[in-house]
Amino acid sequence: xxxxxxxxxxxxxxxxxxxxxxxxxxxxxxxxxxxxxxxxxxxxxxxxxxxxxxxxxxxxxxxxxxxxxxxxxxxxxxxxxxxxxxxxxxxxxxxxxxxxxxxxxxxxxxxxxxxxxxxxxxxxxxxxxxxxxxxxxx
Amino acid sequence: xxxxxxxxxxxxxxxxxxxxxxxxxxxxxxxxxxxxxxxxxxxxxxxxxxxxxxxxxxxxxxxxxxxxxxxxxxxxxxxxxxxxxxxxxxxxxxxxxxxxxxxxxxxxxxxxxxxxxxxxxxxxxxxxxxxxxxxxxx
DNA sequence: GTGTTTGCAAAGTGTTTGCAATTTA
DNA sequence: TAAATTGCAAACACTTTGCAAACAC
Numbered sequence: 001x002x003x004x005x006x007x008x009x010x011x012x013x014x015x016x017x018x019x020x021x022x023x024x025x026x027x028x029x030x031x032x033x034x035x036x037x038x039x040x041x042x043x044x045x046x047x048x049x050x051x052x053x054x055x056x057x058x059x060x061x062x063x064x065x066x067x068x069x070x071x072x073x074x075x076x077x078x079x080x081x082x083x084x085x086x087x088x089x090x091x092x093x094x095x096x097x098x099x100x101x102x103x104x105x106x107x108x109x110x111x112x113x114x115x116x117x118x119x120x121x122x123x124x125x126x127x128x129x130x131x132x133x134x135x136x137x138x
Numbered sequence: 139x140x141x142x143x144x145x146x147x148x149x150x151x152x153x154x155x156x157x158x159x160x161x162x163x164x165x166x167x168x169x170x171x172x173x174x175x176x177x178x179x180x181x182x183x184x185x186x187x188x189x190x191x192x193x194x195x196x197x198x199x200x201x202x203x204x205x206x207x208x209x210x211x212x213x214x215x216x217x218x219x220x221x222x223x224x225x226x227x228x229x230x231x232x233x234x235x236x237x238x239x240x241x242x243x244x245x246x247x248x249x250x251x252x253x254x255x256x257x258x259x260x261x262x263x264x265x266x267x268x269x270x271x272x273x274x275x276x
Numbered sequence: 277g278t279g280t281t282t283g284c285a286a287a288g289t290g291t292t293t294g295c296a297a298t299t300t301a
Numbered sequence: 302t303a304a305a306t307t308g309c310a311a312a313c314a315c316t317t318t319g320c321a322a323a324c325a326c
Contacts, residue, residue: 020300022306042291056308061291063306080213080221081315082290097261104258120242123235123272130268134261158325160281180316194283199316201281219291220315282323291313298307 009033017070024055028063032073037088039076039103045085076103078131093130106132147171155208162193166201170211175226177214177241183223214241216269231268244270 010029014021027049032038040048046060064085067073076084078096088105095104109130119125148167152159165187170176178186184198202223205211214222216234226243233242247268257263 020305022299024307058292058309059307065292075218077215077218080215081219083218095258097258098264099261102258119270119272120233120235120240122275123237124275125270126236126273127271128268129271130266132257132263133265133267134257135264137260137262158280160324162282196284196317197282203317278326280323280325282321284320284322286318288317289315291315293312294310296308298305300305301303 013072017067017072019066019070024059025063027055028060029067029072032067032087037086037105039084039086039105041082041084076129078103078133093132095132095134097134097136099136151210155205155210157204157208162197163201165193166198167205167210170205170225175224175243177222177224177243179220179222214267216241216271231270233270233272235272235274237274 010026010033011021013029013033014025019025028045031045031049032040042057042060042064045064046055046057049055049060064073068075068085071089072087074086074089076086076094078084078094079101084103086103086105091108093106093108095106097103148164148171149159151167151171152163157163166183169183169187170178180195180198180202183202184193184195187193187198202211206213206223209227210225212224212227214224214232216222216232217239222241224241224243229246231244231246233244235241
């Protein structure tokens, strides 16, 4: 799946984020940042990186949160009860398949929303999320 | 808060939805469908309707799901780990304040997304969610 | 009466946390 | 060796479920 990022490519990524390159983080980052955009849940990433024995689920959660805080990942909330982590940190939107739980990126589209002046007083816009929800035709 | 719906107004609402008008459902519907649009979590609704003693939290969840299945409510997912229920079932979008957890309705805005032909094969569009995420200026 | 709904408590998910042992710098 | 990170297990928050008693039709 994709081009495996070498440890030499990963080290600067983690270093720049101020995160110590532990064996676990290198494994996670190596799988996540191979050049292709991905959407994963903690559980999926845990399994993809070897599951129990390779690392612990708590470390996956811990690392995902650290990566997110460092700006390496974005969270996507489309489904109550679980969080997706998106390796595409640029501006874009999503298609969410309610049947399969699968997420797809779509390019940012013009959203003609109200001006900043219409936001609640004392708040600033942090992000515009657009989700096209689809379902399998039955 | 708002004009309290009378039992006579509520009965047809529940009846039309195919739901038996129990004391608990009348209380919940009375609070929810008073004419003003609302966003509530199960917990908030539970408290608003009297909390323990008046009904059980399980019944609130149960009823919210029934109301939603009947089309009386919409679910809004903006925050991993809890679901908001929206009494506005028409087409509209939201502003979500990440600081306070407060949700606000905004009118539907033109979203120039790709045509149906670009949706994943075998799927149909069920909804377009647009969420403006805001944060308190610090 | 018959089928539905309630309430309780228990179970289920996904995620976070406390803390001792380990690892990185 | 000082500070950060791991792993485990326990704790959490939210939601669902099983089942007997209560209720609506």
